[in-house]
Amino acid sequence: SPTWMKEDVTYRILNYTPDMLQADVEEAIARAFQLWSSVTPLRFTRVYSGQADIMISFAARFHGDFYSFDGPGGTLAHAYPPGSGIGGDAHFDEDENWTKFTTYSVFVLCAFLGYNLFLVAAHELGHSLGLSHSNVFGALMYPIYMAVDTRNYQLHQDDIDGIQALYG
Numbered sequence: 001s002p003t004w005m006k007e008d009v010t011y012r013i014l015n016y017t018p019d020m021l022q023a024d025v026e027e028a029i030a031r032a033f034q035l036w037s038s039v040t041p042l043r044f045t046r047v048y049s050g051q052a053d054i055m056i057s058f059a060a061r062f063h064g065d066f067y068s069f070d071g072p073g074g075t076l077a078h079a080y081p082p083g084s085g086i087g088g089d090a091h092f093d094e095d096e097n098w099t100k101f102t103t104y105s106v107f108v109l110c111a112f113l114g115y116n117l118f119l120v121a122a123h124e125l126g127h128s129l130g131l132s133h134s135n136v137f138g139a140l141m142y143p144i145y146m147a148v149d150t151r152n153y154q155l156h157q158d159d160i161d162g163i164q165a166l167y168g
């Protein structure tokens, strides 16, 4: 699978969701990158203009690529594997309610309260780095979102093995 052929990868936050404070969006994204940089030689640098490797945006329905979003629920976000242009970019569905909180409540209540941006971003950035979905329940790259306590979130060994197979 494609990987970034460099250790220094840039990212840019193109726009913000109205669901959260901008500082909380920036913190969630930065923490999601830190998860992956902590187990690889990769360094992530935020840039504020021009073309970054990983362009991060919020959008609803049709948003200029072949994968339109589907309103509340369902697909929450998608990201492209490493490459030029749209490669590496991560799109978040603005029709979801984005939050910095996580609850232990059942999945359906989470769907109502919102999705934790840090958790979803961490998953999407896994794709942006070249990871596919995992079949290991509890892994970050498992295909289905599960609300978990994000205060001291740790990558599952399967996620670490996967990313170190690409960048170890």
Ligand SMILES: CC(C)C[C@H](C(=O)NO)C(=O)N[C@@H](CC(=O)O)C(=O)NCc1ccccc1
Binding pocket: 074, 075, 076, 077, 078, 079, 119, 120, 123, 124, 127, 140, 141, 142, 143, 144, 145, 146
């Ligand atoms: C086929 C793709 C486009 C589905 C899409 C996804 O996997 N994006 O990376 C997605 O939004 N998946 C949903 C689940 C679904 O649509 O059935 C999801 O919860 N993804 C976010 C996620 C998954 C696992 C952990 C954290 C976040």
Ligand SMILES: [Zn+2]
Binding pocket: 123, 127, 133, 143
């Ligand atoms: Zn995914």
